[in-house]
Amino acid sequence: MSGRRRAGENDMAARAVNTQGADDVARRISKYKMLYVMLLPAVVFLIIFNYIPMYGATIAFKDFWMTKGILGSPWVGFEHFERLFATDKFWQVFRNTIEINLLRLLFGFPAPIVLAILLNEVRHKLFKRSIQTIVYLPHFISWVTIAGIIFSLLSNEGLVNKIITAFGGESVNFLTSNAMFRPLLVLSGIWKEAGWGTIIFLAALAGVNPDLYEAATVDGANRFKQIVHITLPSLLPVISILLILNFGSMMNGGFDQVFNLYNTMVYESGDVIDTYVYRIGLTQGKYSMATAIGLFLNIINFLLLILVNQAAKRMSGQGIY
Incomplete structure (x- = not known):
């Protein structure tokens, strides 16, 4: 019983720490919300122009045809790298x-x-x-x-x-x-x-x-x-x-x-x-x-x-x- 009690107390302490951490993050975001708003356009720019285009890297493993597009082009594996x-x-x-x-x-x-x-x-x-x-x-x-x-x-x-x-x-x-x-x-x-x-x-x-x-x-x-x-x-x-x-x-x-x-x-x-x-x-x-x-x-x-x-x-x- 004492072991279960300790485990329960540890779980409660961990939840309390996580709750406190989440509250700290929320307070920090609320305090500096205008800075995060100013940061938002840069984040959106990176997502649109740097991360979404990463999908195009799959062309390296396909026999790409513009008429078929990236999804429609057949896979060829590492053939291009071997050549x-x-x-x-x-x-x-x-x-x-x-x-x-x-x-x-x-x-x-x-x-x-x-x-x-x-x-x-x-x-x-x-x-x-x-x-x-x-x-x-x-x-x-x-x-x-x-x-x-x-x-x-x-x-x-x-x-x-x-x-x-x-x-x-x-x-x-x-x-x-x-x-x-x-x-x-x-x-x-x-x-x-x-x-x-x-x-x-x-x-x-x-x-x-x-x-x-x-x-x-x-x-x-x-x-x-x-x-x-x-x-x-x-x-x-x-x-x-x-x-x-x-x-x-x-x-x-x-x-x-x-x-x-x-x-x-x-x-x-x-x-x-x-x-x-x-x-x-x-x-x-x-x-x-x-x-x-x-x-x-x-x-x-x-x-x-x-x-x-x-x-x-x-x-x-x-x-x-």
């Missing part, structure tokens, strides 16, 4: 995507960090704001416009080649050279996005206690030592999170940039998965194959995100969850 993995062209663009993104990570990721530190060291406010405006501006220019500028500068009859030939040199095929294309992608990407990327790092630096710099100055530390021992450690949490997110999009080739800059002469080094999916999906009508590629790459991105996040948490204690 995909047996295609040499897929592995070429897969390798190109990884190599280009590693170059972007190696050279492009540190660029806004360095630029933010340099801007943080500027003491003249007007000059600092002017520089910030100048470096932010390329972010708002479309890749179509930037590609036009690059073509005007680097084509065989462009300004750069005219300068080279004026000094007695031979014109360089910048836009049709496989050796030149990847550096062109990395450098143009840095020029366009490095300034915009400094916003997050400058916001993190704004929260650093000025007393730390004053104490370092009293101890005799110069500006370089202050950057190494105060500025960079203060940025490490933000750097860790952004690095994890960058690895989580490792399979994204940057369609806008590559599509507007590449040509058939540089497919060997510049054709990435995004442009390959565009060609076989939209221009050739192989929707099932294109969906299979996208699903496969999203799985890789997800696994990379999990692995890099776990590694970052073990090394620095910082992660996105």
